[in-house]
Amino acid sequence: MSDNSHPDDELLWGAANIGRRINRSARQATHLLQTGKIPGRKVGRLWTSTLRQIRDAVIPNDAEAR
DSSP: OOTTOOGGGSEEESHHHHHHHTTOOHHHHHHHHHTTSSOOEEETTEEEEEHHHHHHHHSOOHHHHO
16 A cells, blocks of 8 residues: 555455445345445456445535535
8 A cells, every 4th residue: 555545445355345344244245236336346256346435425425415
């Protein structure tokens, strides 16, 4: 990780790992990813995303909430 990167920008690999980070099972995370409820993309057979992408999609920012 470089000096100006943030931990939320770390790439998460695999539905099981993504699920662990959002307190869901691998199966639940796979469903959320497949249905587009949380952002991610498949690279080969693995899903990948970042916590920042997931949080930005799930938690509205202040400007949108107004």
